Amino acid sequence: xxxxxxxxxxxxxxxxxxxGNRSKVEIATTYGISRFQVARMLDEARAEGIVKIxxxxxxxxPPKDLHQLAAWLGIRKLVVVKTAGDEVQQRDILAxxxxxxxxxxxxxxxxxGISWSRTLDLAARYVTELPKCDVxxxxxALPVAGDGNPLELIQRLGQASNGxxxxxxxxxxxDSAAMASGLKLQPEISDALRKADExxxxxIAIGAWAPSLSTVWDRVxxxxxxQGITGGAVAECSGRLIDAAGSAVVTExxxxxxxxxxxxxxxxxMVVAVGHGAERAAAVRAASAAGIVSTLVAxxxxxxxxxxxxxxxxxxxxxxxxxxxxxxxxxxKEKL
Numbered sequence: 001x002x003x004x005x006x007x008x009x010x011x012x013x014x015x016x017x018x019x020g021n022r023s024k025v026e027i028a029t030t031y032g033i034s035r036f037q038v039a040r041m042l043d044e045a046r047a048e049g050i051v052k053i054x055x056x057x058x059x060x061x062p063p064k065d066l067h068q069l070a071a072w073l074g075i076r077k078l079v080v081v082k083t084a085g086d087e088v089q090q091r092d093i094l095a096x097x098x099x100x101x102x103x104x105x106x107x108x109x110x111x112x113g114i115s116w117s118r119t120l121d122l123a124a125r126y127v128t129e130l131p132k133c134d135v136x137x138x139x140x141a142l143p144v145a146g147d148g149n150p151l152e153l154i155q156r157l158g159q160a161s162n163g164x165x166x167x168x169x170x171x172x173x174x175d176s177a178a179m180a181s182g183l184k185l186q187p188e189i190s191d192a193l194r195k196a197d198e199x200x201x202x203x204i205a206i207g208a209w210a211p212s213l214s215t216v217w218d219r220v221x222x223x224x225x226x227q228g229i230t231g232g233a234v235a236e237c238s239g240r241l242i243d244a245a246g247s248a249v250v251t252e253x254x255x256x257x258x259x260x261x262x263x264x265x266x267x268x269x270m271v272v273a274v275g276h277g278a279e280r281a282a283a284v285r286a287a288s289a290a291g292i293v294s295t296l297v298a299x300x301x302x303x304x305x306x307x308x309x310x311x312x313x314x315x316x317x318x319x320x321x322x323x324x325x326x327x328x329x330x331x332x333k334e335k336l
Contacts, residue, residue, distance in 0.1 A: 007050065013041050014051035018076045019269055023246075023291050046071055053077065065307055070296075072310045073288040077295040080303045083276075090299060091119050094274055097297045099126035101272050102203060105295075106130050106161070110200040113260065114157065115139040115238045116150040116172075117205035117215065119274050124153045130161035136195045137165075138202060139238040139259035140172035142215055168192040170258045172239050173219060177255035189258065196260045199268040204260075204292070206275040208283035209233040209241060220253060227251040235283035237265070237273075237292065244282060246289025265292040272297065278305035285309070 004012060013031065016022045017038070024035040024042075031038075045051040053070045070078040081097050084090040098119065106112055108131035114120060115138040135157045137150050151167055158165035169192075170183050183189050207214030209228050214236040217225060228236075231251055232243035239257035241249035248254075248262050265271055271292055275284045276299040284306065287293050298306075 010045040014045040083300040095122035098123035113138045113199045113202040115204045137168040140170040142172040166192040196264045201270040202268045207236040224253045235286035242286045281305035
């Protein structure tokens with residue numbers, strides 16, 4: 001086979017990273033280069049227009065800043081909505097944006113998977129129609145007083161798409177690993193979990209591993225919370241914990257979860273994630289680093305917090321680079 005040209009290699013790496021949700025390490029192994037070369041080539045692919053990142057915002061934030069933020073996060077698309085003073089109103093604004101992404105992204109014959117959160121439950125209500133597709137429930141039930149549940153969400157999307165639904169007839173978190181293993185032996189549960197291997201598009205919510213920032217945190221005991229913290233968890237997606245570097249945090253809780261795995265999400269071509277609030281900035285960074293986000297729907301407060309963090313990181317890197325240059329100059333003078 002002829003070797004790809006440099007431009008073709010940029011396109012292949014860009015496709016693998018942004019569409020295939022493959023990590024820089026995986027791509028580096030495939031093409032026999034370092035992950036640092038992968039990062040530089042992704043930058044070059046964007047600069048040359050081989051890879052284009054879409055940013056859409058109805059708010060007042062400069063598009064240039066948001067474009068750079070999307071590139072920094074390593075995601076393909078960033079949708080920013082205004083920040084509302086009321087949490088109920090904020091959830092409604094985010095839900096409408098998620099519904100638009102969902103209706104615009106699904107194609108006939110696809111397999112759509114959706115997790116559960118208050119925002120996603122509301123988003124399903126705003127989905128008026130979908131092409132015929134399979135709909136998979138990605139997380140077991142975690143009922144919250146006054147809100148809907150995953151089964152109703154799946155039924156609504158199934159009616160909108162007139163396709164087959166794959167409900168997950170189980171809680172998201174059970175009391176023990178043995179109980180989870182037993183439930184997975186049930187055909188209707190195992191079939192839904194396996195169907196997540198075939199996802200074309202997934203919709204998830206990003207929570208932070210902290211009080212009131214994750215519905216799972218609020219439903220488990222202190223021992224499970226502390227295990228996650230000790231393991232470095234900062235983000236939670238469908239009960240799966242992620243550290244700041246984007247690696248899975250495997251604790252005893254992980255064996256009690258009935259829901260989509262991080263590896264299944266990484267293999268999904270398109271993952272729409274929703275998050276809001278400045279306090280979830282670290283969680284969004286972690287989920288993006290994990291390679292499970294291709295489109296992010298966020299509010300302005302979250303986007304602003306991420307832009308500030310990007311600026312701090314770039315400033316720190318400049319200081320490190322400056323020190324390295326000073327050291328090299330010193331070493332050169334010593335040799336002379």
